[in-house]
Amino acid sequence: ETGVTQSPTHLIKTRGQQVTLRCSSQSGHNTVSWYQQALGQGPQFIFQYYREEENGRGNFPPRFSGLQFPNYSSELNVNALELDDSALYLCASSLAGGWAKINGYTFGSGTRLTVV
Amino acid sequence: GDSVTQMEGPVTLSEEAFLTINCTYTATGYPSLFWYVQYPGEGLQLLLKATKADDKGSNKGFEATYRKETTSFHLEKGSVQVSDSAVYFCALSVVNYGGSQGNLIFGKGTKLSVKP
Numbered sequence: 001e002t003g004v005t006q007s008p009t010h011l012i013k014t015r016g017q018q019v020t021l022r023c024s025s026q027s028g029h030n031t032v033s034w035y036q037q038a039l040g041q042g043p044q045f046i047f048q049y050y051r052e053e054e055n056g057r058g059n060f061p062p063r064f065s066g067l068q069f070p071n072y073s074s075e076l077n078v079n080a081l082e083l084d085d086s087a088l089y090l091c092a093s094s095l096a097g098g099w100a101k102i103n104g105y106t107f108g109s110g111t112r113l114t115v116v
Numbered sequence: 117g118d119s120v121t122q123m124e125g126p127v128t129l130s131e132e133a134f135l136t137i138n139c140t141y142t143a144t145g146y147p148s149l150f151w152y153v154q155y156p157g158e159g160l161q162l163l164l165k166a167t168k169a170d171d172k173g174s175n176k177g178f179e180a181t182y183r184k185e186t187t188s189f190h191l192e193k194g195s196v197q198v199s200d201s202a203v204y205f206c207a208l209s210v211v212n213y214g215g216s217q218g219n220l221i222f223g224k225g226t227k228l229s230v231k232p
Contacts, residue, residue, distance in 0.1 A: 040224075041224055042205055042207075042222030042223050042225050043205075043222050044222075045219040045220065045221070048219060058219065090159055090160065092160075102148060102165075102167050103165070104150050104152075104165055104209075107160040107161070108159050109157075109158050110158075110159045
């Protein structure tokens with residue numbers, strides 16, 4: 001059973017650029033969530049995808065967008081990067097239907113994004 | 117809205133000392149509660165969970181009891197080891213109306229350092 005894998009592990013971008021982060025969910029998991037973890041803070045929920053559609057969103061602007069593919073993998077896209085977007089971006093997968101409420105989510109190791 | 121408040125660190129203990137990290141929550145509905153651990157440079161790992169009042173989650177010597185009357189989920193370990201040095205996050209998840217799983221809401225994290 002493979003876990004959640006994210007790529008790339010580290011990334012440096014310039015303010016104003018666009019970035020795409022990728023996530024492969026744990027085998028068998030059909031729901032993917034993305035979180036932003038600023039330095040020294042707890043993760044903040046960005047959005048969740050289920051059946052290739054957004055299924056809940058946190059307090060993040062529209063320049064944060066995502067996709068989920070038929071194989072349940074997912075992308076997080078951020079346009080017009082700002083310095084405050086520098087953070088660890090975590091992907092988490094689970095099964096739908098309240099499963100995660102009982103079993104929790106499986107997290108990847110994250111992508112460290114630095115905006116300069 | 118739903119929220120988690122946990123004891124801020126850093127916490128520094130000697131090996132074999134007793135550990136308590138306090139966590140309280142505010143939630144509508146009936147949340148599940150989790151403790152996640154983050155080792156340096158890594159993503160989050162589920163440490164333990166509890167899904168209803170009076171449940172006790174336990175793993176690797178760590179324990180936490182879901183106390184509805186005090187809205188708390190304090191993490192404890194009787195004898196810490198150097199290898200327990202990490203950041204610990206308390207989190208909750210509430211199932212949305214209609215049964216779809218809610219996202220995780222995290223506390224800010226508590227950094228634990230254990231000295232030999």
